[in-house]
Amino acid sequence: MYLKQQRQLAEQIRAVLRSLYQIEVETVVLEQPPELAFGEFATPIAFELARKLRKAPKKIAEEIVGALGSEASLTAGFASFEVAGAGYINARLERGAFAQAFARSGDVPRPEQAQHVLVEHTSINPNKAAHVGHLRNAILGDTFVQLLRGAGQQVDVQNYIDNTGVQVADVVVGLTHLEALNLAGVEELMNELAADGTRIDYYCWDLYARVSQWYEAVPEETAARKRLRLDTLHALETGGNETSQIAELVSTAVLRRHLETMLRLGIEYDLLPRESEILHLHFWDLAFEQLKAKGVLYFETAGKNKGCWVMRRPGAAEVAGDAPDEDAKVIVRSNGTVTYVGKDIAYHLWKFGLLGKDFGYLPFFRYSDRECWISAEKGRPNHPQFGGAQAIYNVIDSRQADPQANVIEALRGLGYTEQAEHYTHFSYEMVALTPRCALELCYEVSEEDRARPYIEVSGRKGFGVKADDLIDRLIAATRGEVDGRHPELSEAEREATAKSIAVGALRYFMLRFTRNSVIAFDFKDALSFEGETGPYLQYAVVRVRSIFRKAATTPEDALAAVAGVDLAPYLSAEGSEGIWEVWLRAAKTTLLLDQCISTAEPAYLAKHAFQLAQDFSNFYRLHHILSEEDPVRKKLLLATAAVTERELVRALAWMGISAPEVM
RNA sequence: GGCCCCGUAGCUCAGGUGGAUAGAGCAGCAGUUUCCUAAACUGCGUGUCGGAAGUUCGAAUCUUCCCGGGGUCACCA
Numbered sequence A: 001m002y003l004k005q006q007r008q009l010a011e012q013i014r015a016v017l018r019s020l021y022q023i024e025v026e027t028v029v030l031e032q033p034p035e036l037a038f039g040e041f042a043t044p045i046a047f048e049l050a051r052k053l054r055k056a057p058k059k060i061a062e063e064i065v066g067a068l069g070s071e072a073s074l075t076a077g078f079a080s081f082e083v084a085g086a087g088y089i090n091a092r093l094e095r096g097a098f099a100q101a102f103a104r105s106g107d108v109p110r111p112e113q114a115q116h117v118l119v120e121h122t123s124i125n126p127n128k129a130a131h132v133g134h135l136r137n138a139i140l141g142d143t144f145v146q147l148l149r150g151a152g153q154q155v156d157v158q159n160y161i162d163n164t165g166v167q168v169a170d171v172v173v174g175l176t177h178l179e180a181l182n183l184a185g186v187e188e189l190m191n192e193l194a195a196d197g198t199r200i201d202y203y204c205w206d207l208y209a210r211v212s213q214w215y216e217a218v219p220e221e222t223a224a225r226k227r228l229r230l231d232t233l234h235a236l237e238t239g240g241n242e243t244s245q246i247a248e249l250v251s252t253a254v255l256r257r258h259l260e261t262m263l264r265l266g267i268e269y270d271l272l273p274r275e276s277e278i279l280h281l282h283f284w285d286l287a288f289e290q291l292k293a294k295g296v297l298y299f300e301t302a303g304k305n306k307g308c309w310v311m312r313r314p315g316a317a318e319v320a321g322d323a324p325d326e327d328a329k330v331i332v333r334s335n336g337t338v339t340y341v342g343k344d345i346a347y348h349l350w351k352f353g354l355l356g357k358d359f360g361y362l363p364f365f366r367y368s369d370r371e372c373w374i375s376a377e378k379g380r381p382n383h384p385q386f387g388g389a390q391a392i393y394n395v396i397d398s399r400q401a402d403p404q405a406n407v408i409e410a411l412r413g414l415g416y417t418e419q420a421e422h423y424t425h426f427s428y429e430m431v432a433l434t435p436r437c438a439l440e441l442c443y444e445v446s447e448e449d450r451a452r453p454y455i456e457v458s459g460r461k462g463f464g465v466k467a468d469d470l471i472d473r474l475i476a477a478t479r480g481e482v483d484g485r486h487p488e489l490s491e492a493e494r495e496a497t498a499k500s501i502a503v504g505a506l507r508y509f510m511l512r513f514t515r516n517s518v519i520a521f522d523f524k525d526a527l528s529f530e531g532e533t534g535p536y537l538q539y540a541v542v543r544v545r546s547i548f549r550k551a552a553t554t555p556e557d558a559l560a561a562v563a564g565v566d567l568a569p570y571l572s573a574e575g576s577e578g579i580w581e582v583w584l585r586a587a588k589t590t591l592l593l594d595q596c597i598s599t600a601e602p603a604y605l606a607k608h609a610f611q612l613a614q615d616f617s618n619f620y621r622l623h624h625i626l627s628e629e630d631p632v633r634k635k636l637l638l639a640t641a642a643v644t645e646r647e648l649v650r651a652l653a654w655m656g657i658s659a660p661e662v663m
Numbered sequence B: 001g002g003c004c005c006c007g008u009a010g011c012u013c014a015g016g017u018g019g020a021u022a023g024a025g026c027a028g029c030a031g032u033u034u035c036c037u038a039a040a041c042u043g044c045g046u047g048u049c050g051g052a053a054g055u056u057c058g059a060a061u062c063u064u065c066c067c068g069g070g071g072u073c074a075c076c077a
Helices: A002-021 A045-053 A057-070 A095-105 A132-150 A166-178 A183-195 A200-215 A219-238 A242-264 A275-280 A283-293 A340-351 A398-413 A417-421 A435-440 A467-485 A491-511 A534-551 A555-560 A568-572 A577-587 A589-599 A603-622 A631-654
Strands: A041-043 A078-084 A088-093 A116-120 A154-158 A297-299 A309-311 A329-332 A360-366 A371-376 A391-397 A423-428 A431-433 A519-521
Touching: A002 A041, A002 A045, A002 A057, A002 A088, A002 A589, A045 A057, A045 A088, A057 A078, A057 A088, A095 A568, A095 A577, A095 A631, A116 A132, A132 A154, A132 A242, A132 A391, A132 A423, A132 A431, A132 A467, A132 A491, A132 A589, A132 A631, A166 A183, A166 A200, A166 A219, A166 A242, A183 A200, A183 A242, A200 A219, A200 A242, A219 A242, A242 A467, A275 A283, A275 A340, A275 A371, A283 A297, A283 A309, A283 A340, A309 A398, A329 A340, A340 A398, A391 A398, A398 A417, A398 A423, A417 A423, A431 A435, A467 A491, A491 A534, A491 A603, A534 A555, A534 A603, A534 A631, A555 A631, A568 A577, A568 A631, A577 A589, A577 A603, A577 A631, A589 A603, A589 A631, A603 A631
Parallel strands: A116 A154, A116 A391, A391 A423, A431 A519
Antiparallel strands: A041 A088, A078 A088, A297 A309, A309 A329, A360 A371
C-alpha cells in the first residue's frame, strides 16, 4: 500500500516537472521524513533541480507544491503538500482513506511476470555434521526462497551435493585406512552406530578431523598419505568400485541427516543434484565442446600452464603478443581431468537449460506434502521438470566469489549475456566463533587466536558448533521457560511451543545481520530471547491473538468491520500517533519485500518486522482495546491489532518463523 | 602484492539510489503487574561515524590516499 502510494506520488511529481519545466527526471527520490509530523513522504528534488533551473530550492519547491495542489487528479490519496526547511516537499496521506484501502486490500503483491527462478543453497559436503556456518547459508537461502515465492515467482530449490569431492574422499580414507574397514566393515560399523544411537554425521565429524591430522602427522609419510587421498578421490570420480561404494553409502547417510537437520528449521528442497551424475553423465563433454567452439577456452602451449585448457579471468588485462597469460584460470588440467570450475560451468549451463542434456531423477526424501528428488544416472520416467531457469541465485559464502565470477564469465564468453545478467552469486560472510565461545566449547585456543575478534570455523579441524547441538540447546532453553510459564499445557503443546520459539530465535538471529557482516557467534547472543530476537516478534503476535480471543472475534472480522467507517478523525487526533505509526509501518511490508528481493538482502525484512512489533508494543501500551468505550474507536483499535497480525505473520512466514498461540 | 568485505555508543549491530536532530538491541542503574500475557514497557547516558584530503548547497553514505582487522588470489573443491 505504501509502495503503491509512493510510486503514484513519484509519477505525479514527474508529470508536474514535465509540464512546469519541460524536464524529464530518471527517479524521484522519496523518503519518509524524520518525523511523522512532517508527513508520510518527502522529496529533496528541489535541491537537485536548483542548479539546473537557476532558482532557489525553496522557490522550486513552492512551484511544485502549487502545481500539485492545482489539480485534484494529481492529489488522489493525499491530504496536502507543503514546503519545509530549505526546500523539502512533504506530502501527507489521506489517513482514513489509506487505512480503509489497506484494511480491505491486504496489499498482496501481484505477480507481474512470474519467472522460473532457481535458488541453490545449503550445499554441505556430505562428509560431516552441519555446523553454524551451514545454518546461516540454509536460513538465508530458504528465506530468500520464501520472499521470491511471496512475490509470486515460481521457485525451485536445489541443494547441490558434492559427493565425489576430496572432503568425502578424506572420510573414506579414514574408514579404509585409519579404521581398516572394507565395504562390509563399513556397513557393520553403520549398524553399530545406529544401534547405540550415534549419528553418522557426528561420527564423521570426528573422523574427518582425525584424518586431516593424520595426513601430516608423520613427515616422511605425508607424501604417501596425500597420494592415498588422491587415489581415493580418483576412485570416487570414476565410480563402480568398492571405494566409491563406501563413499556412496556414507555420503548418502550423512546427506539424510542434513535433510533432517534442516527440516527441523522448516527448510525443504526440491532437488539434490549430485556431482557424481555430472561426472557420469558427461555433462562436461558437452560444455567443453561449446567452450572450445566459442573460443572461451584455449589450449596453452607455453608457460606454467602449458598443456592445459585455460580461460581468461574476468577483468584480466590483455596479454601482449603471444606471451602466455600466466594469470589464466586452468579448466582442464594437463593430465586431461577437469577442475571444479569446469564442472561448475557445465552444471550452470544445465541450470539455464543450455547444456542439451538432463539428469535422471529419483525420489529421495519424503516431506509431509511433497517429494525431494535426487539426481541419478538412470531415473524414473515420471519426474517434475528441473533446470531451464530464467534466473538463478547461488547462496554461497563470499570466499567463493572468484570461482563464481569465473563461471559467470564463461557464460558471458559463450554469448549467454542474458543468463549471465540473471546469475546472482548470493554472497554472504562466514560465521566465526568468538574466542570466548571457543574456550567455552573446550577447544584449544592459541594465544594469537585469543587476541582475534573471531576465529574461523573449520571442519577440517573439527572446530565449530554443530547445527543440531545448537538447536538442541535452544529447545532445551525455551522448553524450560515454557514449562515454567504454562504448566497447564500438555506435554505435546509445551514441546511444540518450545520448538517454535527455538526456531524463531535461531532463524531471526541468522537473519538480523546483513549479508556482508561476519557473524561472530556467541551462545549468549544466540540463546537470547529478549530484545531484538525472534521471540520478541512472536510475542507481539501472541499478544494480538490473545486480544482477539478475549474479544471473541477474528482479525478478518475486525478488518471487515471498519469498512465504510470514517477513521480519519481518530487517525489524526492528538495522541493517536501510535495508532497511525502501526498502520503506516504495516503498510510498508510489501515495499520491504520488494527491496529485499532487488538487493538480495533478507536482513531488511527482519529489521522491518522487528520495528512493526515495536510499534505494536507501543500502541498496546498506550491504547487499551478491550476497555475502549467509544464503539467506533474500538473498531479502529481492533483493526489496528488486526493489520499488525496480518502483516507480522506474513513477514514471519517469509522468515520461516511461526507464531504460537501462547508463549 | 592484486582483488573483495569490515571499521558507527562499553559490547553486538542497523543506518537502500548522498538529504532535515546518526539509531536499535544487549550490558548497567532506577522504576512499571488490582489493567488485552512482564519473553513486555518507561526513564537515565555517552559517539573525533578508523584517519586525512577531495566532490557537493549538503557526506556515516561518493572519490583518492593512509591505518587496523578478516577473506581470497592452486593443474583443491
